[in-house]
Amino acid sequence: MKIIYSEDHRLHFPKGELHGGELVTPFESPARVDFVLERLKHVGLTDITAPDSIDFAPVRKVHDAGYLSFLETAWSEWLAEGFTGEIIPTAFPMRRMQQRVPDNIDGKAGYYASAIETTITASTWGATQASCAVAQTAQRLVAGGERAAFALCRPPGHHAAIDMYGGYCFLNNAAIATQMFRDQGAKKVAILDVDFHHGNGTQDIFYRRGDVLFCSLHGRPEDAFPYFLGYADETGEGEGEGANVNYPMPPGTAYPAWAEALDDACARIRAFGADALVVSLGVDSYKDDPISFFKLESDDFRDYGSRIARLGLPTLFTMEGGYAVEAIGINTVNVLQGFLDA
Secondary structure, eight states: OOEEOGGGGGGGGOSSSEETTTTEEEESHHHHHHHHHHHHTTTTTTOOOOOOOOOOOHHHHHHHHHHHHHHHHHHHHHOOOOSSSSHHHHHOOOOTSSOOOSSHHHHHHHHHBOOOOOOOOHHHHHHHHHHHHHHHHHHHHHHOOOEEEEEEOOOOOOOOOOOOOOTTSOOOOOHHHHHHHTTTSSSSSSEESSSOOOOOOHHHHHHHHOOOEEEEEOHHHHTTTTTTSSSSOOOOOGTTTTSSEEEETTOOOOOHHHHHHHHHHHHHHHHHHOOOOEEEEOTTTTTTTTTTTOOOOOOHHHHHHHHHTTTTTOOEEEOOOOOOOOHHHHHHHHHHHHHHHO
């Protein structure tokens, strides 16, 4: 399996994030990728190459133009306002407030943010573009005939909506790659999101489209971030009716129940007739993840990799979450090995 990776992910490393009322070292850190790389090399998956340059054409089809402009200029606007720390918004357009983009960068950040644990630094935009380029390069390999490829993306992407960032995500790598498959001739594409947290950004992007099937296995929104999307009755709108499938699960969910949901998602993907599959590969469903509550064991990741392989589809894996850093490499690579060995 070919693996795409960029050292530029290290450009994004905020000093802290708000968690439990405290400013803590971010859970989403460069160390996550280091552990994945170490494990890949340990098992002999060493076909690792750098990405091509980012192609903004499919990015613009997925994300709002004003939002992209914000990401590009946020840091310079922040400095021009006289601020010296990292960008953490302080005000948001809530219920019964005007939904207009402010001129002031503090208000603008609040308008485009969906959560304040996600900090913007001087180099965030550079790292974000590199992460997207990783996904795009891996997508081209799969579209060109590779059975599968792994995009080792950081920052991750599945919480990035049409015009919002949050959940450590800025550009939705999986959605952009999906759009590329469509642009290159795939009639239907399926996205399987196995991250513990609901892929609210991906759902937002494709909710009214019938050409993309989105299936997400996640902690139920009553109990887990991002809280405000991910219910089972969210099934799509208009042309997208029936093409959005959520599997919210309660605290303590172990592999048998989780695998039952996966099997149902795989059955729906088969029935949908997808030409390609994009897997939002978060491994924070692991039992010891610090910000999740599922109970999957490391061996379970290998098993579900093999179940995904049985779909027999050209498959792109894009890295999402996973915050038990000492196990993230084992769990991520177990999925890939399970897929390859099936």
